[in-house]
Amino acid sequence: MEKSNLKSAELLEQMRIHLASGAGEEVGFVYQFNISPERLGVDEEVFAVDLKKGVVSKGPxxxxxxxxxCITDDDFMAITSGKLNPQMAFLTGKMKIKGSSSRVQ
Incomplete structure (x- = not known):
């Protein structure tokens, strides 16, 4: 995957390696993460997580x-480490979701 300065990029790289083994394909959804270093929507990096093909890549x-x-790097890491509840992140505006909420598992 292309180089990134985001802390979350390392976690997404680990996810890419894990999904290469075939894990996650049963989910069957494609997610995009727009991760900003500090403020939502500013200098964001985009990552695609394709749980149909089991692929994580940098780019849309x-x-x-x-x-x-859409989330900041720190909030993404807080959610993935269990320090921030994803529902609370959404309700407080720390995370924005576009698309079908029924496809968020």
């Missing part, structure tokens, strides 16, 4: 993702 999804998450 091919076609339309089932859901797009």
């Amino acid at each position: 999804c091919e076609g339309k993702p089932d859901a797009t998450f």
Whole structure:
């Protein structure tokens, strides 16, 4: 995957390695993460997580993702470490979701 200065890029790289083994394909959705270093929507880096093909890549999804998450790097790491509840992140505006909320698992 292309070089990134985001802390979350390392976690997404680990996810890419894990998904290469075939894990996650049963989910069958494609997600896009727009991750900003400090403020939502500013200097964001885009990552695609394709749980149909089991692929994580830097850059936008091919076609339309089932859901797009806009979040800061610190909040992404807080959610993935269990320090921030994803529902609270959404309700307080720390995370924005575009797309079908029924496809967010």
